[in-house]
Amino acid sequence: MQPAQVSLNGIDKRFGEPQALRNVSLEVRGGEFLTLLGPSGCGKSTLLRIVAGLEVPSAGSIAIAGRPVDTVSPRDRGVAMVFQNYALYPHLTAGQNIAAPLVMRRLNWWQRLPVLGRAMPGTRGLRAEIADDVARVAASLNIRHLLHRRPSQLSGGQRQRVALGRAMVRHPVLFLMDEPLANLDSGLRAHMRAELATLHRRLGVTFIYVTHDQVEAMTMSDRIAVMFDGEIRQIGTPETVFRAPVDLDVAGFMTHPHLNRWPAVGRDDGTVAVAGTPVPVIADVPAGAGVTLAFRPEDGRLSTKSVGGFVPATVSHIELLGSDALIHARRETADTADGSDRAVVRVAADLTHGLAIGTPVWVAPDAGRAWCFGADGARLSDQQRRAA
Numbered sequence: 001m002q003p004a005q006v007s008l009n010g011i012d013k014r015f016g017e018p019q020a021l022r023n024v025s026l027e028v029r030g031g032e033f034l035t036l037l038g039p040s041g042c043g044k045s046t047l048l049r050i051v052a053g054l055e056v057p058s059a060g061s062i063a064i065a066g067r068p069v070d071t072v073s074p075r076d077r078g079v080a081m082v083f084q085n086y087a088l089y090p091h092l093t094a095g096q097n098i099a100a101p102l103v104m105r106r107l108n109w110w111q112r113l114p115v116l117g118r119a120m121p122g123t124r125g126l127r128a129e130i131a132d133d134v135a136r137v138a139a140s141l142n143i144r145h146l147l148h149r150r151p152s153q154l155s156g157g158q159r160q161r162v163a164l165g166r167a168m169v170r171h172p173v174l175f176l177m178d179e180p181l182a183n184l185d186s187g188l189r190a191h192m193r194a195e196l197a198t199l200h201r202r203l204g205v206t207f208i209y210v211t212h213d214q215v216e217a218m219t220m221s222d223r224i225a226v227m228f229d230g231e232i233r234q235i236g237t238p239e240t241v242f243r244a245p246v247d248l249d250v251a252g253f254m255t256h257p258h259l260n261r262w263p264a265v266g267r268d269d270g271t272v273a274v275a276g277t278p279v280p281v282i283a284d285v286p287a288g289a290g291v292t293l294a295f296r297p298e299d300g301r302l303s304t305k306s307v308g309g310f311v312p313a314t315v316s317h318i319e320l321l322g323s324d325a326l327i328h329a330r331r332e333t334a335d336t337a338d339g340s341d342r343a344v345v346r347v348a349a350d351l352t353h354g355l356a357i358g359t360p361v362w363v364a365p366d367a368g369r370a371w372c373f374g375a376d377g378a379r380l381s382d383q384q385r386r387a388a
């Protein structure tokens, strides 16, 4: 079976007054792992539910595998959906949960009767086929030994795999997953990330995956669609979205835990002035233009001596993370209300010796890794200066 491509065209969704989605168009390639990433309330689940047919768009159209599905019921779209709360049937065993969609599809109602049904012609053969299919899926998810247990006797990760098994057993052409790992502890989440990525490679099926977790999106996706306020702001490979965010919102969302955002003014010598200090940048900033100079803590540099191009600050907090540390510092500036006086730099833990709260430091971004954003939030190009 060909993995399904999915075309979304001009999707709007209104729930009364609030508009959950605005004119969303998206082409998901066959076999692709595409992640919808964005903050709470940006419309990720709504978009996924529209693809599944669980929600009707206010405008726009959807095609799955080239076939318009706007009037096709959820069960006839050939998609399987896995939710954050896996909604397993508590009174059925894991094996029966996985078998449930096949039982519903392959047996008629009297064949499904607990005792009488078994005596009906053909039931035995169909039940055996279903048991085979369940065993195959369970083996691939490494849960064969758990099939007799009820959901309450399983760990979160095991339940997660049962829910996946129930989705896989129907051989969907498209998997839709809405934060399926959100309820797991961090170790299990990391493990399941790897399992899902492997599963995707092995099945070769199209996945649309919803998360607000940047790490999940980065580690599993072929492409990431970053959403804000019901719109897709940027779509691209994890590398592109991470290294070349289109605007300040995307840059902020793709940075953990804190993006440095310094107000600055363009100069005509390839630097921007940050509270009077000229800091070299690669972006094409017109002289006199007000911009935001932004960089990640890991792309910052710290000195305990005054250096040209480095901005003076004072250490305000030190967070030891293990092998490295985050140094928080305050810049000497009037702009404090919006946090733009903050500088956060990630350094190796042994470099924190001799630093204490109140120590004067000098901070600068690695010019090749810093961005400049214009007043409208859009990232300024760096084509001219990189070419020069």
Ligand SMILES: Nc1ncnc2c1ncn2[C@@H]1O[C@H](COP(=O)(O)OP(=O)(O)OP(=O)(O)O)[C@@H](O)[C@H]1O
Pocket (backbone or CB within 6 Å): 015, 018, 019, 020, 038, 039, 040, 041, 042, 043, 044, 045, 046, 047, 212
């Ligand atoms: N049934 C509904 N009725 C009214 N408003 C709704 C309904 N479902 C969603 N919304 C609104 O639509 C917007 C998008 O919701 P959605 O559930 O798609 O967000 P999300 O990106 O999945 O967020 P989260 O990360 O919190 O799950 C939100 O403002 C939400 O309040």
Ligand SMILES: [Mg+2]
Pocket (backbone or CB within 6 Å): 044, 045, 046, 178
């Ligand atoms: Mg959601």
